[in-house]
Amino acid sequence: MTDLGGEWIAIVDDDEGVRSSTQRLLARACFRVDAYDGGERFLRAGASRRYDCILLDVWMPDLDGLSVLRALGAQPGPVAPVIVLTGHGDVALAVEAMKLGAEAFIEKPYRPELLLSEIRRAITEPSLRMC
Amino acid sequence: MQAALNDRPLARHHCDLKARFMTPLERKLPLDVRRRWRRGFMRHVPGNGLVILIVCIVIAAALFSIVRAVQSVSRSANAVSTSHRVINVGENLLSLMQDVETGQRGYLLTADAAFLAPYRAAIAKVAAERRALGALVSYPQQRERLAEIEVRIAEKLAITRRTIELARTGEIEAARAIVASGAGRLSMDRVRHAFAAFLDSESRLLERRRAEMVAAERRATVQALFAIFLTLGAGSLAIVTTRRTAAELAQRINEAARARRRFRATFDQAAVGIAHLAPDGVVLRANSQLCEISGYPRDRLVGSWFESLAHPDDVPAELACRRALLSGARERYHSEYRGIRADGSMLWMSVTASLVRDDEGRPDFFVSVVKDITGRKQTEAKLLSGEAQYRAIYDSAVEAIAVIDARGNIQSVNPAVQHVFGYTAEEMIGRNVAMLMPAPTAHAHDGYLDHYRRTGERAIIGIGREVEGQRKDGSIFPLDLSVAEWRSDGETFFTGIMRDITARKTAERALAEAEARYRLTQEAVRAGNWETDLASFQTTLSRESMRLFGFSGEQDGRFERGELSAIADRADGARARAQFERAVADGRRFESIMRIPLADGSSRWIQMIGQTQYDAAGKPVRMTGLNIDITDRQHAEQALRESEERLRSLQNEFAHLSRVNELGELAAAIAHEINQPLTAITNYMNVGHFALSMIGKGGDAAGPALVEALEVTDLAAEQAVRAGEIVRRLRAFVAKGTGSRRAERIDEIVDTAMALSLVDAQLAGIIVDRHRGAAGAMVEVEAIQVQQVLVNLLRNAIDALVQVPDSDVRQLTITTRLVEAGTFVEVMVRDTGPGILPEVMARLFEPFVTSKAGGMGMGLSLSRRLIEAHGGAIEVGSATGQGATFRFTLPLLTESLSDD
Known part of the structure; x- marks a missing residue:
């Protein structure tokens, strides 16, 4: 296990259960976590650059994950790696998210270890996403 | 009647009013003549007016032509005067130029500066005169010639100025050389020529203008004379016309007076009462006979209303008659009615009236001729009273009454006989009464009469009997007959009174038949x-x-x-x-x-x-x-019940299949919904696992780790319950219906259906509005079927709403309320989607009609069957582009509302 700790993670999900459980899980894994209950609120906070990794739900009522990805892509400067989370195992959606610059794509429900390893990989090997 | 007359001050007032607006001359004339006089004059007014109008026009035209002629003379005179001035100024200018020439010569020859003074004065005046001439000349050719003059003058002045300048500067020889060259003289000759041409031409112009002026003067004189003659003529015409009118008028007045005298004689001496009435009914004149008949003196009659002579009951009749005359509906009328004399006694009057109209056809006055027929009327009344009573009964009786003589010949019949038998009175009178009987009786009737005459044995007379009659059309009908015998002048007559009893017989027969039918019916x-x-x-x-x-x-x-x-x-x-x-x-x-x-x-x-x-x-x-x-009915009802049972069971089965199908469509949304708590559960369990796994590895203390493990276990359990709830709703939805109905709260059914159908509505950005207008309302339904209808409607609405562009409002409104005076609950689902195409709309509730790519088209047809099976109705309203509204109703359980 790579030695990591203290990185800032943002979790953007409209579902209260998912949001707080993930927050708890990541805190347990020694990350610092901010939770946002919607894409719009996340963008309005204007803090996307502060994070080392962003966990983004696709289906949200106000602004969906793909729109958030597009908005982040339009911002100047480097963007933190984004991991897209969704309940729908939709390949087309995954491809779309990757095209928009997502680092990884995880289907809910996921194994917590998979999520943590994806986060770690995204933080330590961000170049992979350029391939 | 005295009182009646006194009560009519209006009539007198009416006359006073008329008199007040008369001229003194008119007042002296009798009334009818006055009227003629006014009308006569009025008739001539249009003719006179026309003459006066023509005279005015003629005079105006004459004045106008005089004005025009004077204007023309004045214009010519002006032109002549202008020409005179042009010639004067022209000659003056030429003379000035000669002064300039003279001044120059003098100076050059003498070199004496005294010659320069007249030269300078002339130069100054030349400029002023040139401007004056320019302003006067307007004739185009003369303007050309004037331009020529201007050029020549300028040339001459230039040469002159130069020579004088040379002389003044001491080069007198050079100046003289110029003069010697003859240039100055040549220039002066040109000036003179130009002036000669101009003045000559202006003189000719003057001659022409003079001639024009003379002609204009002559024309004006002629026109003025003509106008004066015309005016005189027209004036004379007007005077003659007016005089003739006056003469005619005088003649008419004379004629009227003569006619009046003649009329007066006949009027006063007539043997009948005569009154002249104004169109409004006021008595204008009354003769002495009328005074005698009515008992009123003449001065009381004249000026009162004529109808005040009539009995109050008969006044309307009199007024109606006069109105008919006024309207032209009738020429004259004759009427007999009651009047009341001055002493209050009653009077019968025969009144004949006609309306006299004037030459224009307007009502002038009524002539009413009144005769006293009181004596005749009294005699008539006495004669009538006995006969009348009998007649009245005879004519109005419902019974047919016929009188025959001893031989059986009909003497008279009343109207009812004609009605009952169909013959006219003419066809019956004089013929044998046997014609009113069917064949066997008819042949025997003479025998009956003969028998009675010989033996005096009465068969019918005074007894009455039911017999048969025969109508003209041959039909035979039952009659109730009674006969009375009487004698007059030694002859025997019989009066037969007959009543048609067809209706009674028919009713009796109908009753007998009804009884028979009743018996038959019981058996049948x-x-x-x-x-x-x-x-x-x-x-x-x-x-x-x-x-x-x-x-x-x-x-x-x-x-x-x-x-x-x-x-x-x-x-x-x-x-x-x-x-x-x-x-x-x-x-x-x-x-x-x-x-x-x-x-x-x-x-x-x-x-x-x-x-x-x-x-x-x-x-x-x-x-x-x-x-x-009712054995058969009972069996039939049982069969029907069984068949309904089978139908219901089939419908149940089909509804279930449809729900399973619906579930397939919902699957994706439900999967998402269940995945959320599952994700949360895994997260929490992992946290718990990690916390517990650290105990004993020296990292965490056991206490806090256990606390955290407990905490996340609770949280995970909550999420598991949430997932279970979703699954439970699903199971309930796809469960097979029991087929039994129970009292259910409509709001609960709607809420459950919404929870199931709207899982992904929020994600799609749909705003869901829920209105509760039937709190506590209960319906007796199979809840699962109503839910199925709702799920179908709500899923349709969501499918429609996701087609709406993101920028537009996606709104879904679900309303429950009471309708039809609180006897039904209505559930309404309204979306702001693109609406339903008109061609789909009409067939929307038919099976296999769908606008969805993957749809079966069963949802709405099944929904309708389910709602109708519950005694409700479902309908849709939509306009393309304005969303769709589905409504269904269910009967309200009456006691339900009072429960809350």
Whole structure:
């Protein structure tokens, strides 16, 4: 296990259960976590650059994950790696998210270890996403 | 009548008013002449007016032509005067130029500066005169010549100026050389030539203008003379015309006066009463005979209303007659009516009136001729009174009354005879009365009369009998006949009074037939009578009733209390007894159905119905009624019930299949919904696992790790419950219906359906509005089926709304409310989607009609069947582009609202 700790993670999900459980899980894994209950609120906070990794739900009522990805892509400067989370195992959606610059794509429900390893990989090997 | 006349001040007032607006001359004239005078004058006004108008026009035209002529003379005079001035100024200018020339020569020859003074003065004046000439000349050719003059003057002045300048600067020789060259003279000659041409031409112009002026003057004179003559002529015409009018008028007045004198003589000496009335009914004149008839002096009659002579009851008739004359509907009228004399006695008057109209056809006055017919009327009245009474009865009787003589010939018939037999009076009078009878009686009738004459034995006379009559059309009908005998002048007559009794006979026959039919009907419908005596409680059954209860034989049956119900099925019999006793106690209709077991093992179903009968004191004495065999109906009803049962079960099955199908469509949304709690659960469990796994590895203390593990376990459990709830709703939805209905709260059904259908609505950005307008309302339904309808409508709405562009509002409104005076609950689902295409709209509830790519088109047709099976209705409203609104109703359980 790579030695990591203290990185800032943002979790953007409209579902209260998912949001707080993930927050708890990541805190347990020694990350610092901010939770946002919607894409719009996340963008309005204007803090996307502060994070080392962003966990983004696709289906949200106000602004969906793909729109958030597009908005982040339009911002100047480097963007933190984004991991897209969704309940729908939709390949087309995954491809779309990757095209928009997502680092990884995880289907809910996921194994917590998979999520943590994806986060770690995204933080330590961000170049992979350029391939 | 005195009073009546005094009560009419209006009439006098009316006359006063007219008089007030007359000229003194008019007042001297008698009334009718005055009217003619005014009308005569008025008639000439249009003619006079025309003459005056023409005279005015002629004078105006003459004045206008004079003005025009004077203007023309004035214009010519102006032109002549201008020409004079042009010539004057021109000659003056030429003379100035010669002064310039002279001044220059003098100076050059003498070199004496004294010559320069007149030269300079002339130069100064030349400029002023040139401007004056320029302003005067307007004739185009003269302007050209003036331009020529200007050029020449300029040339001349230039040469002159140069020579003088040279002389002044001491080069006198050079100056003289110029003069010697003859340039100055040549230039001066050109100036003179130009002036000569200009002045010559202007003189010719002057001559022409003078000639024009003279001509204009001549024309003006002629026109003025003509106008004066014309005016004089027109004036004379006007005077002559007016004079003739006056002469005619005078003649008319004379004629009128003569006619008046002639008329006066006949009017006053007539043997009948005569009155002249103004169109409004005021008496203008009355002769002495009328005064005598009415008993009023002439000065009381004149000026009062004519109708005040009439009896109050007859006034409207008199007024109506006069109105008819005024309107032109009639030429004259004659009427007889009652009047009242001055002494108050009654008077019968014969009044003949006609309307005299003036030359233009306007009503002028009425002439009413009045005769006293009081004596004649009194005699007539006496004659009439006896006959009239008899006539009145005879004519108006419903009975046909005919009088025959001793030989049987008809003497007279009343109108009813004509009506009853169809003959006219002319066809009957004089013929034998046998014509009104059918053949056998007709032939025998003479014999009957003969028999009576010889023997005096009465068969009908004074007794009356029912006989047959024959109408003109040959039809035979029953008659009630009574005959009276009477004598007049030694001859015997018989009066027959006949009444057509067809209607009575028909009714009697109808009653007999109805009774027969009733008997037949009882047999045909297998119904029989029964009757229960309420004192002894003995029941009597008719023959048919006996058969129904399974007895054979041809006799009526009698049963003691309780015997009859014992024949029926036990339970049915007991119920029938209770119902019978309640009906007797309440005075209500009795009705009961019972099964009778028959000997062959089969059953017969009998419906008993009955009604209590009361005596005069209102005490119930018996109950009578019918027994009806309803075995067939009972069997049919049972078959129907079974068939309905099968149908319902099929429908249930189909609804279930449809729900399973619906579930497939919902699958994706539901998967998402369940994945959320599953994700949360895994997260929490992992946290718990990690916390526990660290215990003993030296990292965390056991206490806090356990606390965290407990905490996340609770949180995970919560999420698991949430997932379970979703699954439970799903299971309920796809469960097979029980087919039974229960009282359910409509809001609960709607909420459950919404929870199931709207799982992904929020994600799609749909705003869901829920209005509750029927709080606590209950319906008796199979909840799952109503939910199914709602899920179908809500999923349709969501499918429609996701087609709406993101920028537009995606709104879904679900409303429950009471309708139809609180007897039904309505559920409305409205979306702001693209609406329904008109071609789909009409067939929307038919099976296999769909606008969805993957849809079966079963949802709405099934929804309609489910709602209609619950006694409700479903309908849709939509306009393309404005969303769709689905409404369905369900009957409200009446007691439901009071529960809350």
